Amino acid sequence: MLWLLLFLAALAPFLWLVFLAQGGGLGPDPARELMHFTGEWALYLLAFTLCLTPMRRLGLWSRALRYRRMMGMFAFFYGCLHLLGFAQLYVGWSGALIAEELLERPYILAGFLGWLFMLPLAITSTRGWQRRLGRKWVSLHKLVYPAAIAGVVHVFWQARSDIGEALLYVAIVTVLLAYRLVLRLRTESQRRAQTA
């Protein structure tokens, strides 16, 4: 039941976007609106996915991990829309322009890398792949961290004069990654203490 609720909640922005696009609600520059909207939701959902593990560890939500795959896939889904939007609306599927943007504009490269890091995670998100890869699966899925960092860099690099929103993303992702780093350093020092 909660599964369905979360599914609908993560899908709702997409439906809202379709509704807006249909009725002209995206305004005179729908390209820009669509790009902001899909990019923001990819980041929100990626950040939410990264919240699930800490939530469980901190005892806030024992079943949080059940929804990690679905939320991650939704983050990827919005990331794909964002990338498609870029190709269609910003560079008109011109290979030369795409190559130039990637090579010359670091923020676009950062965004593309973010998407690229998520791609293998989306492909190997099935139980079959999880089984086949075993422990490697866990290592592979650590790519979600560089994906989040790339996403935040992508936003921050575009900020023009008001950096408030970009700073907020930086703060959220920093907290989520720092939590994991601290945890890891702690378990390592414990392990060392035990073996010593």
Place this chain on the structure above:
Amino acid sequence: FAAAGDAGAGFTTSEALTPEGDVKSYCNFYEFGTDKGDPAKYASEMTTDPWSIEVDGMVNKPGKLNLEDIMGFELEERIYRFRCVEAWSMVVPWIGFPLYKLLEKFEPTSDAKYVEFRTLYRRSEMRGTRSFTNIIDWPYREGLRMDEAMHPLTLMAVGMYGKTLPNQNGAPIRLVVPWKYGFKSIKSVVQIRLTSKQPDTSWQALAASEYGFYSNVNPEVDHPRWSQRYERRLPSTLLNPNRIPTQKFNGYEEQVGALYAGMDLSKYY
């Protein structure tokens, strides 16, 4: 309104106008917030009457222009392309008068080489200036070289679409320089100062590598973070983004190209 003097001089384009509603709802006026919709929502908080422009610096007759003086100029309609540095563009029918007519009243001296403009800065009425994450050093400042300022295409606009200028579009009076990126066309002007040295501008102070003093529309010189070769002519749709190639000097090369003869435009961007 009187027709512009010489129809062949680029004073009016026959391209399709951007709908008035789009020009009023999609604005960059960071004094009211950085979202495109913020100016339409909040610019009504700005008092535009009474209003005055102070004109000083290298002029023989420094002084003030009140709203009545401003409205006393002979007005004409100019339909200009308007190209934003963010790679979108519009076609807008402005109403106003050439800047040179204003400047001549104050008799610039021969030392006057540049013109500096300032926008109103009134924190109580401009919520964007109260945002603590904003890094623009208010008031908003812009500048032109004297010959650019005196060019007949350079307009002081007080209206658009046959009506008074809406607050979000820079009421009661703004600059329009059609061959430069939109941010040069400073809004809600309260001060005009003639100087001998090139003035600092707000965007230059913020990121000199991205926003030069000249900021002429130029498809050959990219913004460091995005290409300037194409623009989205608004309104656009998702199925037809309306991407068109950007023209040098925004299509006004014939009129203004001579101002930059011999200048390396990739250096003086």
